[in-house]
Amino acid sequence: MNPKLPVWLLLLMAVGTVTVLAQRRRPTEARDTWNYRDGSERVNMRGVANLTQVLDNWKFDIMSQVKGILQNDHQSVLPDYARIQPLSEALDDLYKEFNALKAHLGDLTEKFSAIETFIDDMKANRVNANTNANASPNPPVPAVVPRQSGRRVLKKVTPSSPS
Numbered sequence: 001m002n003p004k005l006p007v008w009l010l011l012l013m014a015v016g017t018v019t020v021l022a023q024r025r026r027p028t029e030a031r032d033t034w035n036y037r038d039g040s041e042r043v044n045m046r047g048v049a050n051l052t053q054v055l056d057n058w059k060f061d062i063m064s065q066v067k068g069i070l071q072n073d074h075q076s077v078l079p080d081y082a083r084i085q086p087l088s089e090a091l092d093d094l095y096k097e098f099n100a101l102k103a104h105l106g107d108l109t110e111k112f113s114a115i116e117t118f119i120d121d122m123k124a125n126r127v128n129a130n131t132n133a134n135a136s137p138n139p140p141v142p143a144v145v146p147r148q149s150g151r152r153v154l155k156k157v158t159p160s161s162p163s
Contacts, residue, residue, distance in 0.1 A: 069077055
């Protein structure tokens with residue numbers, strides 16, 4: 001047997017023992033968490049503000065360039081969808097279907113505007129008949145408000161809470 005072998009083995013055991021003892025001395029929490037307050041009094045706030053400004057300027061420049069590319073030269077960034085035949089056909093079908101629905105919605109709006117006018121006239125006649133029966137012989141006739149064709153905007157009324 002080689003006489004140097006027990007020396008190396010003894011040296012290896014000593015290094016292992018020192019490593020284990022060194023790890024026991026250090027708490028594991030201090031090793032795992034970063035103390036952000038350590039050295040905070042030496043931070044140059046002007047440098048932090050300058051770095052923040054530089055990063056904000058970079059963000060603005062990058063976003064402006066991306067916006068410009070997408071608006072002016074989108075073919076260089078986006079793929080040519082006309083070359084992808086199934087996707088191109090699906091987009092064309094979707095566009096045609098959307099236009100057909102828009103036309104159908106216009107037709108329905110025209111039909112409902114005539115019905116709304118008829119219902120408003122009926123309500124006005126009913127109100128006139130009730131006021132004629134209860135009022136003097138020559139009551140003033142309420143003016144008929146002309147209906148606007150197209151969409152109506154409905155505003156939602158929020159109930160006021162008691163203060």
